[in-house]
Amino acid sequence: MIAVTPVIDRWARLDLFRQMLRIRRIEEEVARRYAQGHMRCPVHLSIGQEAAAVGACAALRPTDSIVSTHRCHGHYLAKGGDLPAMIAELHGKATGCCGGRGGSMHLFDPDAGVLASVPIVGSNVPLGVGAALAAKQRRRPDVAVAFFGDGAFEEGVVHEAANFAGCHRLPAVFVLENNLYSVYTRIDARQPERPLAAFAQTHGMPVEHVDGNDVVAVYEATTRAVVRARRGDGPSMLVVDTYRFLEHCGASDDDHLGYRPAGELADWRERCPIARMRAELCDAGELDAAIERAMEHAIATEIAEAFAAADAAPFPAASTAMEGVHA
Amino acid sequence: MPDAARTLAPRIVTAADAIREATAAAMAADDRVFVMGEGATDPKGIFGTTTGLLEQFGPDRVMEMPVAENGWTGIAIGAALCGQRPILVHQRVEFCLLAMEQLVNNAAKMHYVSGGRHRVPIVVRLVVGRGWGQGPAHSQSLEALFAHVPGLKVVMPSSAADAKGLLLGAIADEGPVVVIEHRWVHYASGHVDPAPVAMELDGPRRLRQGGDCTVVATSYMTLETLQAVDALADAGCGVDLFDLRVLRPLDTSAIAASVRRTGRLVTVDTGHATYGIGAEIAARVCAEAFDDLRAPPRRIGLPEHPTPSSRTLAEAYYPRSPSIAATIGEVCGLPARVIAELGDKLSRERDSVPLDIPHPSFKGPF
Numbered sequence: 001m002i003a004v005t006p007v008i009d010r011w012a013r014l015d016l017f018r019q020m021l022r023i024r025r026i027e028e029e030v031a032r033r034y035a036q037g038h039m040r041c042p043v044h045l046s047i048g049q050e051a052a053a054v055g056a057c058a059a060l061r062p063t064d065s066i067v068s069t070h071r072c073h074g075h076y077l078a079k080g081g082d083l084p085a086m087i088a089e090l091h092g093k094a095t096g097c098c099g100g101r102g103g104s105m106h107l108f109d110p111d112a113g114v115l116a117s118v119p120i121v122g123s124n125v126p127l128g129v130g131a132a133l134a135a136k137q138r139r140r141p142d143v144a145v146a147f148f149g150d151g152a153f154e155e156g157v158v159h160e161a162a163n164f165a166g167c168h169r170l171p172a173v174f175v176l177e178n179n180l181y182s183v184y185t186r187i188d189a190r191q192p193e194r195p196l197a198a199f200a201q202t203h204g205m206p207v208e209h210v211d212g213n214d215v216v217a218v219y220e221a222t223t224r225a226v227v228r229a230r231r232g233d234g235p236s237m238l239v240v241d242t243y244r245f246l247e248h249c250g251a252s253d254d255d256h257l258g259y260r261p262a263g264e265l266a267d268w269r270e271r272c273p274i275a276r277m278r279a280e281l282c283d284a285g286e287l288d289a290a291i292e293r294a295m296e297h298a299i300a301t302e303i304a305e306a307f308a309a310a311d312a313a314p315f316p317a318a319s320t321a322m323e324g325v326h327a
Numbered sequence: 328m329p330d331a332a333r334t335l336a337p338r339i340v341t342a343a344d345a346i347r348e349a350t351a352a353a354m355a356a357d358d359r360v361f362v363m364g365e366g367a368t369d370p371k372g373i374f375g376t377t378t379g380l381l382e383q384f385g386p387d388r389v390m391e392m393p394v395a396e397n398g399w400t401g402i403a404i405g406a407a408l409c410g411q412r413p414i415l416v417h418q419r420v421e422f423c424l425l426a427m428e429q430l431v432n433n434a435a436k437m438h439y440v441s442g443g444r445h446r447v448p449i450v451v452r453l454v455v456g457r458g459w460g461q462g463p464a465h466s467q468s469l470e471a472l473f474a475h476v477p478g479l480k481v482v483m484p485s486s487a488a489d490a491k492g493l494l495l496g497a498i499a500d501e502g503p504v505v506v507i508e509h510r511w512v513h514y515a516s517g518h519v520d521p522a523p524v525a526m527e528l529d530g531p532r533r534l535r536q537g538g539d540c541t542v543v544a545t546s547y548m549t550l551e552t553l554q555a556v557d558a559l560a561d562a563g564c565g566v567d568l569f570d571l572r573v574l575r576p577l578d579t580s581a582i583a584a585s586v587r588r589t590g591r592l593v594t595v596d597t598g599h600a601t602y603g604i605g606a607e608i609a610a611r612v613c614a615e616a617f618d619d620l621r622a623p624p625r626r627i628g629l630p631e632h633p634t635p636s637s638r639t640l641a642e643a644y645y646p647r648s649p650s651i652a653a654t655i656g657e658v659c660g661l662p663a664r665v666i667a668e669l670g671d672k673l674s675r676e677r678d679s680v681p682l683d684i685p686h687p688s689f690k691g692p693f
Contacts (some may be wrong), residue, residue, distance in 0.1 A: 067405070099442035106440050115408055116445070120432050126398050127433065130405020137361070137387065137411060144405075157428070160398025167393065324443040325477050326576070327501035 006223040008216060010286045016058060016215045017277045017287065020050040022299045023074045024274055026083065029303050030090065031251035039090040041103035046074035048245035051273035052177045053078040055218025056145055059226045065115040065144040067128035070105045072117035075147050080112035087306040093313040100316045122148060122155030129161040132170035143229045145173045151182030153199065154190060166204035169234035173225040176239050177212060183248045184259040200237035212242030213273040243268035338521060342484065343513040345491035346376040350414060352523035353498045354384050357412065360498060361388040363399055364416030373416050374454070374513050400426035404433050407447045414498065420453045420507065421464050434503040435478030450497045455509045455546070455597060457645070458683040462636035468598035470545070473505045474574040480504040480528055481574040485549035487517040489572060492526030499525045509547035509597060511685035530578035537565025539659045541585040543608050544595040545571045548646070552595045554676070555652035558669050564659050574604055582608060583615040590621035591658050595651055600628025622658050627651060638683045649673040
């Protein structure tokens with residue numbers, strides 16, 4: 001990869017921290033309220049994986065695109081997706097980003113460059129490559145980032161899309177978040193032992209393997225990939241190691257199910273991306289209790305307003321269900 | 328040539344050439360239109376339907392594809408979400424089966440799920456194979472699979488004029504349109520307007536008028552059925568013949584109105600009869616014109632087994648004009664003798680052409 005290290009000052013670091021904290025608090029509130037039964041759609045929380053979303057999206061412009069997966073809350077929020085529209089969508093309300101037609105797995109916000117989230121594993125990746133193709137064809141200086149997981153790595157369509165991006169040197173960045181599990185099945189039961197990063201070489205693109213719980217590392221690596229893409233040098237890949245704290249789908253802990261090796265979850269909680277950055281910022285004297293309190297207060301206010309708005313919003317009228325089948 | 332003479336003189340071209348004309352015209356008119364396909368730039372040019380486009384528009388707009396159908400279908404959808412208007416070409420319907428995930432989950436639903444904000448203006452051209460022993464996985468007519476999915480539009484041209492006009496209509500459409508071309512329709516020729524006039528994707532067209540039976544055919548079977556219907560007319564049996572053209576959205580109002588007059592319905596599919604297009608039309612006609620039916624609707628389609636390769640096995644596989652005429656004749660209560668004479672006449676007309684090729688000029692392999 002090229003030797004670019006973005007300049008990142010205290011305020012940029014504080015903002016990366018704030019964004020991770022915001023996603024964490026939003027998803028914690030979704031989890032806290034989930035059992036009330038007002039959000040009647042599946043939710044795939046990204047608690048524990050915030051650094052990958054925030055670090056990657058911080059390297060992008062609003063005109064750049066991302067495509068996400070069933071686990072899209074963090075990506076959507078990190079790219080600037082509208083919070084009230086997300087919460088309303090989870091409630092099935094008319095004010096949701098999809099007007100109640102998608103639910104939590106279809107979050108999108110074209111104004112913020114969240115092109116699409118789709119819940120078929122791997123299915124979003126060619127959409128991102130298509131956005132990169134359109135940017136090249138229209139000679140727009142835009143970059144597309146495709147988020148996918150270790151499960152999607154097993155899908156042929158991901159390799160098909162990467163092959164195409166490599167062949168045409170498209171401005172795309174493939175961000176593979178390896179959280180070790182596809183639902184309840186660990187990667188070693190699904191794949192041979194191999195470096196996931198070898199994928200990139202196969203498709204003719206450079207790769208960086210980064211600690212996915214180090215938001216600054218993800219940001220810096222993504223920035224290098226984005227600079228490369230924007231100047232016409234083609235796609236790159238990032239392999240980002242991270243870990244999901246809660247169950248695959250739903251709002252609860254699931255360590256009692258026994259599918260994770262004993263102690264693994266506790267180890268990864270020790271490596272929580274938010275706690276880790278808080279410690280680093282405090283050690284450096286860049287974050288103190290007053291700043292964090294102010295962040296927490298602003299986030300809590302925003303969340304309360306989003307949930308109140310979703311509660312108050314109307315449901316879509318059943319009579320509108322036939323609308324918009326054809327453009 | 329003066330304008331008046333140009334409009335009077337028929338301009339006979341094949342459907343394959345008409346498709347190429349439509350594509351070139353759409354690409355010239357709008358630089359967001361581009362072609363993607365395995366073989367789109369090769370010497371054969373998708374049966375001649377993309378020949379010359381590479382030279383005219385260059386490799387950025389006539390893009391050769393890797394053998395990765397689901398991948399490049401998703402890439403096309405992503406590009407369409409960003410304002411481009413790709414035309415995807417598959418040399419066989421079966422190749423697109425690998426892309427059903429993208430087509431059904433993403434292309435068909437993006438506009439709906441986004442509350443109307445996203446548009447997916449893609450055209451997916453699929454070719455149905457037939458004959459020359461192509462066998463079970465190169466000659467399936469699977470339009471019912473595509474026509475089942477809300478959000479897709481599905482059209483099947485049966486003439487050169489429709490091949491051009493419906494393709495232009497599909498390219499102009501703001502949503503995903505699947506254009507299913509029968510390989511044997513590529514050889515069909517007729518007058519084609521030199522101007523790029525997009526047809527509305529608006530439903531069936533009446534090809535023959537008659538009072539005894541309503542017949543609805545699709546794609547290549549329209550051509551076989553036309554021969555049957557003209558022979559029936561000579562025998563005094565009048566058929567109201569519709570070429571369905573647009574499978575989804577399906578407009579059966581003209582068909583139902585016809586059945587109210589004729590009291591009889593026969594459908595002729597290029598695909599399997601069971602769960603096929605004819606089944607849907609028959610169900611709708613029964614719902615809309617039950618009291619006027621004088622005979623049970625009949626469906627003609629492929630038998631319930633895969634397409635065999637050997638011509639001895641395949642000979643009875645495809646309905647042809649004699650068997651179509653026989654079914655319509657039975658429904659209309661024609662005497663067995665008349666039906667037999669019709670069959671003999673239609674078979675004699677076909678005699679010089681082997682049953683596994685579309686046209687005497689055809690020398691294989693595709």
